[in-house]
Amino acid sequence: xxxxxxxxxxxxxxxxxxxxxxxxxxxxxxxxxxxxxxxxxxxxxxxxxxxxxxxxxxxxxxxxxxxxxxxxxxxxxxxxxxxxxxxxxxxxxxxxxxxxxxxxxxxxxxxxxxxxxxxxxxxxxxxxxxxxxx
Amino acid sequence: xxxxxxxxxxxxxxxxxxxxxxxxxxxxxxxxxxxxxxxxxxxxxxxxxxxxxxxxxxxxxxxxxxxxxxxxxxxxxxxxxxxxxxxxxxxxxxxxxxxxxxxxxxxxxxxxxxxxxxxxxxxxxxxxxxxxxxxxxxxxxxxxxxxxxxxxxxxxxxxxxxxxxxxxxxxxxxxxx
Numbered sequence: 254x255x256x257x258x259x260x261x262x263x264x265x266x267x268x269x270x271x272x273x274x275x276x277x278x279x280x281x282x283x284x285x286x287x288x289x290x291x292x293x294x295x296x297x298x299x300x301x302x303x304x305x306x307x308x309x310x311x312x313x314x315x316x317x318x319x320x321x322x323x324x325x326x327x328x329x330x331x332x333x334x335x336x337x338x339x340x341x342x343x344x345x346x347x348x349x350x351x352x353x354x355x356x357x358x359x360x361x362x363x364x365x366x367x368x369x370x371x372x373x374x375x376x377x378x379x380x381x382x383x384x385x386x387x
Numbered sequence: 388x389x390x391x392x393x394x395x396x397x398x399x400x401x402x403x404x405x406x407x408x409x410x411x412x413x414x415x416x417x418x419x420x421x422x423x424x425x426x427x428x429x430x431x432x433x434x435x436x437x438x439x440x441x442x443x444x445x446x447x448x449x450x451x452x453x454x455x456x457x458x459x460x461x462x463x464x465x466x467x468x469x470x471x472x473x474x475x476x477x478x479x480x481x482x483x484x485x486x487x488x489x490x491x492x493x494x495x496x497x498x499x500x501x502x503x504x505x506x507x508x509x510x511x512x513x514x515x516x517x518x519x520x521x522x523x524x525x526x527x528x529x530x531x532x533x534x535x536x537x538x539x540x541x542x543x544x545x546x547x548x549x550x551x552x553x554x555x556x557x558x559x560x561x562x563x564x
Contacts, residue, residue: 260554260557261526261527263507264426264523264527265526267507269422269425271421275417275438275439276414279413279438280410280413282439282442283410283442283443283446286443286446287406
């Protein structure tokens with residue numbers, strides 16, 4: 254009857270050689286996955302930007318109601334953050350349900366796009382690259 | 388002894404998408420992971436494919452890795468699940484389920500015991516994959532019962548039971564008269 258030590262010795266006795274192509278094979282597939290991921294994220298960012306741009310075009314060019322709201326939005330968010338509730342109230346009063354839906358959908362879309370772009374810039378910024386190398 | 392863990396900055400860089408950091412991870416762990424998978428499946432080409440699959444899964448999900456845990460344990464978790472999935476898809480069943488070999492020494496059971504006298508590799512392939520993985524992690528990789536329990540998402544007592552049963556199963560095959 255073999256004991257634990259014998260069992261351990263037997264299990265580790267056969268020398269298994271790692272194939273020479275293993276490392277390159279793994280890294281090749283990693284690069285493929287990375288490329289696909291970049292393409293997908295770029296696609297998300299582009300779709301988000303297109304949706305937002307489309308929404309702006311519809312609101313500004315076709316309905317002619319957006320410039321004043323846009324001005325209020327800039328004032329609210331950049332100059333006086335305390336005015337944001339007022340802006341939201343004006344938005345709710347001035348825009349129909351459909352327009353509000355369009356506005357918020359496009360707003361979320363651009364947030365997603367910005368988030369994706371920020372992430373990519375962060376990952377691939379030269380500083381980060383050198384840090385990773387270091 | 389279990390495999391040493393990587394410096395935290397390498398892991399963090401890999402989690403942020405650095406290819407060079409991930410390549411360091413691959414260099415560090417490719418051999419032990421390949422050897423483990425090879426012992427699990429006993430086929431060179433499949434072991435190579437499954438090792439690649441393991442690292443690709445790790446690459447895809449590394450952002451979710453909790454750095455409080457041991458990285459090598461996490462990799463062995465992925466490797467084990469990848470092998471289990473492969474075994475399930477291929478419907479590979481052990482040729483001899485040693486659990487079912489009767490204890491009584493009737494003429495037929497003695498005959499069966501003689502017939503299944505195997506070397507260690509063949510014997511490993513003949514026991515349940517659950518026992519095989521636990522035995523390899525415990526005896527070859529040197530992980531504790533607790534580490535294996537975390538890696539395979541099993542209660543510690545189940546791990547102990549698997550080690551015990553796996554050992555008995557192997558001994559039955561190896562000590563056949």
